[in-house]
Amino acid sequence: MPIHIIDRRLNPGGKSLENRQRFLRRAKSLVQGAVKKTSQERDIKDVLEGGEVTIPLDGMHEPRFRRDGGTRDMVLPGNKKFIEGDYLQRSGQGSAKDSGPGEGDSEDAFRFVLSRDEFVDLFLDDLELPDLAKRKIAHTESEGIQRAGYTTSGSPANISVSRTVRLALARRIALKRPRKDEIEELEAAIAACTDEDERVVLLAQLEKLKAKIKRIPFIDPLDIRYRRFETVPKPVAQAVMFCLMDVSGSMSEHMKDLAKRFYMLLYVFLKRRYKHVEIVFIRHTDRAEEVDEQTFFYGPASGGTLVSSALQAMHEIVRERFNPSDWNIYAAQASDGDNSYSDGELTGMLLTDKILPICQFFAYLEVGESGGSAFDLSDSSLWTLYERLRNSGEPLSMRKVSERSEIFPVFHDLFQRRETAQEKTAP
Amino acid sequence: MTERLFEGADWDFHILQRITDACEEVATKDLGLDVYPNQIEVITAEQMLDAYSSVGMPLFYKHWSFGKQFAYHEASYRKGLMGLAYEIVINSSPCISYLMEENTATMQTLVIAHAAFGHNHFFKNNYLFKQWTDADGILDYLDFAKKYVMSCEERYGRVEVERTLDAAHALMSHGIDRYPGKKKLDLREEEKRAGRRRQHEEEVFNDLWRTVPKGASKTRSAISLERRRKLLGLPQENLLYFLEKSAPRLAPWQRELLRIVRHIAQYFYPQSQTKVMNEGTATYVHYRIMTKLHQQGRISDGNFLEFLQSHTNVVFQPEFDDQRFSGFNPYALGFAMMQDIERIVTNPADEDREWFPDIAGKNDVMGVLRDVWANYRDESFIAQFLSPKLMRHLRMFHLHDDPEERAGIRVDAIHDDRGFRRVRRELARQHDVGYIDANIEVVDVDLSGDRRLILHHHVIKGSQLNETDAKRVLQHLADLWTYDVALIEVDGNDKVLREYVVSPRPIPVAA
Numbered sequence: 004m005p006i007h008i009i010d011r012r013l014n015p016g017g018k019s020l021e022n023r024q025r026f027l028r029r030a031k032s033l034v035q036g037a038v039k040k041t042s043q044e045r046d047i048k049d050v051l052e053g054g055e056v057t058i059p060l061d062g063m064h065e066p067r068f069r070r071d072g073g074t075r076d077m078v079l080p081g082n083k084k085f086i087e088g089d090y091l092q093r094s095g096q097g098s099a100k101d102s103g104p105g106e107g108d109s110e111d112a113f114r115f116v117l118s119r120d121e122f123v124d125l126f127l128d129d130l131e132l133p134d135l136a137k138r139k140i141a142h143t144e145s146e147g148i149q150r151a152g153y154t155t156s157g158s159p160a161n162i163s164v165s166r167t168v169r170l171a172l173a174r175r176i177a178l179k180r181p182r183k184d185e186i187e188e189l190e191a192a193i194a195a196c197t198d199e200d201e202r203v204v205l206l207a208q209l210e211k212l213k214a215k216i217k218r219i220p221f222i223d224p225l226d227i228r229y230r231r232f233e234t235v236p237k238p239v240a241q242a243v244m245f246c247l248m249d250v251s252g253s254m255s256e257h258m259k260d261l262a263k264r265f266y267m268l269l270y271v272f273l274k275r276r277y278k279h280v281e282i283v284f285i286r287h288t289d290r291a292e293e294v295d296e297q298t299f300f301y302g303p304a305s306g307g308t309l310v311s312s313a314l315q316a317m318h319e320i321v322r323e324r325f326n327p328s329d330w331n332i333y334a335a336q337a338s339d340g341d342n343s344y345s346d347g348e349l350t351g352m353l354l355t356d357k358i359l360p361i362c363q364f365f366a367y368l369e370v371g372e373s374g375g376s377a378f379d380l381s382d383s384s385l386w387t388l389y390e391r392l393r394n395s396g397e398p399l400s401m402r403k404v405s406e407r408s409e410i411f412p413v414f415h416d417l418f419q420r421r422e423t424a425q426e427k428t429a430p
Numbered sequence: 431m432t433e434r435l436f437e438g439a440d441w442d443f444h445i446l447q448r449i450t451d452a453c454e455e456v457a458t459k460d461l462g463l464d465v466y467p468n469q470i471e472v473i474t475a476e477q478m479l480d481a482y483s484s485v486g487m488p489l490f491y492k493h494w495s496f497g498k499q500f501a502y503h504e505a506s507y508r509k510g511l512m513g514l515a516y517e518i519v520i521n522s523s524p525c526i527s528y529l530m531e532e533n534t535a536t537m538q539t540l541v542i543a544h545a546a547f548g549h550n551h552f553f554k555n556n557y558l559f560k561q562w563t564d565a566d567g568i569l570d571y572l573d574f575a576k577k578y579v580m581s582c583e584e585r586y587g588r589v590e591v592e593r594t595l596d597a598a599h600a601l602m603s604h605g606i607d608r609y610p611g612k613k614k615l616d617l618r619e620e621e622k623r624a625g626r627r628r629q630h631e632e633e634v635f636n637d638l639w640r641t642v643p644k645g646a647s648k649t650r651s652a653i654s655l656e657r658r659r660k661l662l663g664l665p666q667e668n669l670l671y672f673l674e675k676s677a678p679r680l681a682p683w684q685r686e687l688l689r690i691v692r693h694i695a696q697y698f699y700p701q702s703q704t705k706v707m708n709e710g711t712a713t714y715v716h717y718r719i720m721t722k723l724h725q726q727g728r729i730s731d732g733n734f735l736e737f738l739q740s741h742t743n744v745v746f747q748p749e750f751d752d753q754r755f756s757g758f759n760p761y762a763l764g765f766a767m768m769q770d771i772e773r774i775v776t777n778p779a780d781e782d783r784e785w786f787p788d789i790a791g792k793n794d795v796m797g798v799l800r801d802v803w804a805n806y807r808d809e810s811f812i813a814q815f816l817s818p819k820l821m822r823h824l825r826m827f828h829l830h831d832d833p834e835e836r837a838g839i840r841v842d843a844i845h846d847d848r849g850f851r852r853v854r855r856e857l858a859r860q861h862d863v864g865y866i867d868a869n870i871e872v873v874d875v876d877l878s879g880d881r882r883l884i885l886h887h888h889v890i891k892g893s894q895l896n897e898t899d900a901k902r903v904l905q906h907l908a909d910l911w912t913y914d915v916a917l918i919e920v921d922g923n924d925k926v927l928r929e930y931v932v933s934p935r936p937i938p939v940a941a
Contacts, residue, residue, distance in 0.1 A: 006447070006451075006454070006468045006470065007467075008470045011472060012472055012474050012531055014477070016476050016480070019480045019483050019484070019497060022492055022496040022500060023500055023501060025492065026495075026497030026500075026501060030498075063498060064902070065495055065599060066903045067600065067899060068868050068870060068900060070868050070894060073889070073893025074832045074891040075893075076828065076830050076831070076860075076891075078826055078827070079755075079826065080750060081749020081750045081825050083825070085827055085841045085844060086846075088840070088841065089840070091839040091841065093838050115501035115505040
């Protein structure tokens with residue numbers, strides 16, 4: 004009896020992926036709630052790491068007719084001292100073993116592990132980038148190759164055998180090239196032939212066929228076809244994200260931490276929407292400079308505060324390196340709200356005239372000390388300025404944050420789907 | 431002395447082949463087993479998890495509940511709460527056994543002997559499997575089911591299909607024919623039939639029929655109850671079958687889906703009735719094969735000890751007051767009974783001659799066992815072959831728990847002369863699906879009135895349906911039936927204990 008032994012280990016895994024996705028889709032709202040809850044308890048660094056979530060099983064329950072209660076009979080092994088007619092106390096050893104194992108705890112909650120991608124997907128699912136229409140096709144990024152029919156010339160590596168043979172077959176049929184069995188038949192007839200005259204005729208016929216075979220080749224250079232490929236430019240959307248931060252003395256570590264969290268979320272978010280995302284860090288006191296990430300968050304600096312310097316720097320960098328027709332530009336500014344009074348006008352002008360027109364999105368995040376009640380007393384100078392600009396119709400998003408736990412809701416708030424805005428304009 | 435099959439723990443495909451050949455030699459020559467052709471597949475842990483979530487089948491239609499299973503298994507596996515099975519075996523021809531790649535060479539030998547010969551023989555020869563399953567057709571049928579579900583999703587939308595499948599799954603445990611019908615199930619034919627039916631519908635479709643005015647419908651209120659029941663084939667315990675045939679407003683594709691779920695439930699029906707026997711057979715076979723290979727010197731002493739260790743783990747039966755106890759271990763009980771039968775056949779005591787006059791001292795162990803494996807299921811097997819010696823050995827006793835009884839749980843019978851038969855009868859009953867599954871049947875439909883579907887649950891020993899689940903299942907049932915559904919729980923004296931009435935949810939019905 005033949006026995007087949009098959010190595011399936013190399014088969015593509017993830018056969019259950021589809022089912023898993025269906026399950027997640029079905030449990031979406033539940034899982035999403037769980038994801039947000041989990042992410043709030045986590046550090047930002049591993050906020051998007053995936054991991055275990057627990058959802059209530061209600062709603063994902065698969066009901067069956069099952070019975071409970073009533074009189075029960077059971078046969079058990081391991082009798083040590085009972086004899087017929089004994090009574091066992093119910094609360095004691097007798098009842099410890101009734102319900103099926105695992106039934107109870109799988110009932111109310113359901114734990115499972117999400118992969119990183121699934122986690123990010125669910126985490127950012129209901130968020131949307133504003134003004135997505137402005138995607139640009141970059142010129143350099145990549146060119147893809149794509150099949151484009153057949154050609155009569157090309158490199159031998161690209162010969163299309165099936166097409167070539169097909170054409171050759173068609174040609175042979177069209178030109179009536181004799182087939183091998185025809186010749187064999189004829190040869191057999193010659194061998195069997197006794198009549199000399201007929202033999203001569205047959206021989207002549209055979210010669211003719213053979214000559215014809217020589218004339219009409221099995222595969223002619225005419226038949227050969229090559230697969231043709233074409234290069235096509237592939238559209239690649241790219242984005243640049245500007246992080247602007249006030250690093251003057253008034254910004255505490257806590258405030259910087261808040262800002263950092265926000266930038267990270269923004270980065271993860273952009274990264275999912277665009278294949279290519281660049282980050283530019285600009286820190287400023289009373290003058291601005293472009294720095295690397297480490298210096299941005301941790302480098303010491305002190306001085307006064309001139310917001311316009313950062314905006315000016317951003318404007319220059321955009322002009323030099325990021326042509327707005329090629330790049331989607333996002334900017335997020337974090338500050339404690341202080342600004343030199345005289346700078347207000349310049350800042351407003353730079354924003355309205357130069358920055359906002361080229362940005363997809365400009366967010367201002369005002370960070371405060373933990374506890375944050377001081378916020379409510381009076382608005383900071385920057386807040387007042389931006390608020391005025393926003394009221395005059397500039398596309399500015401601004402929020403105040405003073406606690407770590409607020410970062411995600413604020414982020415969420417800024418990027419949630421804009422259907423509501425459209426609805427407002429519609430009627 | 432014969433050459434060793436392998437040394438140490440490593441194996442390769444060449445060794446697997448040798449192992450399989452050696453096992454086959456013992457299985458066919460010494461044990462006289464009759465098996466389907468074998469196909470052995472080596473898989474990874476991840477693939478094993480995949481297989482878990484599609485009830486062990488190599489292919490299955492897509493449904494979220496399998497994803498849920500997968501997520502659940504994966505989580506508990508990653509946390510180390512659960513080990514994976516060493517193998518999965520599929521009742522098909524050829525018989526497919528999945529082996530985990532992590533297994534050592536000894537374990538692979540054990541698993542091949544267990545699955546590819548033990549289970550395989552049982553699948554091929556047991557009367558339940560012969561009657562209810564079609565090993566040749568199952569893989570093709572599953573392939574058809576998968577494609578059919580997929581095409582339905584394309585045509586009618588995923589949500590609609592999911593809703594139908596959810597409902598069908600809820601009723602799956604009551605979508606089984608418990609009594610053999612007139613003809614054997616032929617899954618290949620099934621698949622062709624579905625195709626033909628669709629084609630026929632397309633060919634004869636004529637939109638004009640819709641416009642033909644209908645005459646006043648004949649009132650047939652005078653149909654007698656008897657006749658109505660006969661027309662509808664009532665009482666009917668196969669709820670899915672009843673819906674497929676008689677639900678008034680289901681679309682043809684929905685009926686086909688119900689049919690698919692029903693066939694699959696039926697395919698697994700014998701497995702649930704033969705757990706003890708099936709595992710007992712496989713364990714007994716692997717034990718015999720391994721011992722023989724060791725005797726022949728094909729397995730070294732060290733490897734044999736490794737085998738014995740896993741074997742004893744598998745057949746371990748904790749006692750009732752042990753923390754690990756969770757009912758009878760089918761491997762342990764099955765293996766113990768098989769060995770006990772071997773003892774009775776070869777070396778019976780007087781007691782055995784009295785209890786088992788047919789087989790005691792017959793000396794043809796394999797002949798007797800093969801006959802047992804072919805002609806019994808768990809319930810009848812235990813009722814027939816559980817010996818007093820084994821009951822004493824396992825120290826079995828019977829508890830009777832009546833909630834009305836204030837004094838507590840009564841010990842009804844123990845492993846003594848007075849109790850043997852009662853203990854055995856009770857244990858057999860515990861393995862009888864007739865007692866395990868709730869007995870629910872469709873008894874009537876009010877055709878002339880509001881088309882209410884009436885079901886009865888015959889309550890045994892006061893054990894009623896779990897309320898929340900019953901309501902949910904009935905909701906699914908009502909959605910398929912599209913009119914009200916009433917479930918009445920009655921006890922042995924036809925006294926009504928409880929009545930559920932559920933109305934269908936307002937959903938867009940495909941007319």
